[in-house]
Amino acid sequence: MALLSMEEICRDIFRENQHRIKIKKEAVAVRNLVNIFHTTLKISNERGFQTMSLRDLSRVSGLSMGALYSYFSSKDELLEMIQNQGRRITLKVLARCVDPGDTPLIQLRGAIRAHLYLTEVMQPWFYFSYMEAKNLSREQRKKAIENELVTEEIFMRILEEGAQKGELEVDNPPLTAAVIKAMLQDWYLKRWKYSRREVSVQAYADFVIGFVESVVRKNSSN
């Protein structure tokens, strides 16, 4: 999880976008990118990306308009950079956390926990990606939709494998995967609700796992 610090992510973003970022010193660029993304997520998640003017971003981040424009060439490009990075991290982390050698039940638990912990650590990023998806270009929006479906397929494949092996009882893997995804997304979309009720990510993970398992498990043994 240390992998997921804002700074490491911003270093990735810097290296992948070096061609369009005017600043050449990595240390400077990364420091400012951390600031820019952090501030953008903060303002946008309160009032929306479109509502946030670059003057707002400039004022809150302490960077001038001119400085901001050395990191992106338009407000839309800033949106794209954030979205791209969020997508990549999801797929990378989720794929890594599912071990095909494990039993389907263990894989299912691992995937649920990985999804929740990832979105817990990166909550502002995921909330932003979800809420601002419709502001993307057609091409970018297509990628966002694909991403949603790929994540869901990870769950669907685990369920199907479990059903084939006779270890799980799933009568509708696609819909089961869909509602699991819905429960997982609720964690980062309604954070205010869960933190108000003092539900920890561990408690939520345990609950969702228990809930799902009482549907898909054939018996009560471990």
Add this chain to the structure above:
Amino acid sequence: MALLSMEEICRDIFRENQHRIKIKKEAVAVRNLVNIFHTTLKISNERGFQTMSLRDLSRVSGLSMGALYSYFSSKDELLEMIQNQGRRITLKVLARCVDPGDTPLIQLRGAIRAHLYLTEVMQPWFYFSYMEAKNLSREQRKKAIENELVTEEIFMRILEEGAQKGELEVDNPPLTAAVIKAMLQDWYLKRWKYSRREVSVQAYADFVIGFVESVVRKNSSN
């Protein structure tokens, strides 16, 4: 469900907002309100409410800027009118569809179906309310949050009553209600996904009911 036609809703809106709507002839006002709300939901659900300019709304609806401003006094007021109405309808329909005389299991099924059918018929409205909530004023946003919680409480009370009567087995009513709500919201938030997969609202309702019941029912009898 015929109650929920766009026209009837707009007539309600007209009557409730007669003090601020300049147009006095009901027939004219209702016709234009239907147009305005329909067009606003259409554009906003594709590109966001902030992104939609009133010039866009004017062009697509065929009404001039001047005409639009006889129905609301600011863009924010338009947003509020839509949100208010969506909220009221939810509470009205949901409260009406739960009969306290029924057994908890029947109430649970009824509430799930009512929620899904309501959001099916009014999908653009619900999607809009969800996605644009953060553009609201502090006071309006508070109402939106309350609404979310009230809907959830309807489910929580059914579950608690079921547990008390020994008819259902629910070890965590608040979290169970929360994930039920998450599954129900997925239906209107990810419509594109379900319609692409040709899942009907009946099929989804049956699935969610089956899913939830296999967690909360004590045995397999009806």
Add this chain to the structure above:
DNA sequence: GTCTATAGTGCGATAGAC
């Protein structure tokens, strides 16, 4: 590499003719 100043655009909102 960062700043200030400003060009140019498109917005929300309104006044007044019809």
Add this chain to the structure above:
DNA sequence: GTCTATCGCACTATAGAC
């Protein structure tokens, strides 16, 4: 009741000083 014309403003984006 609806329109066109227009005001004033805030925005994105850039040019050029430092």
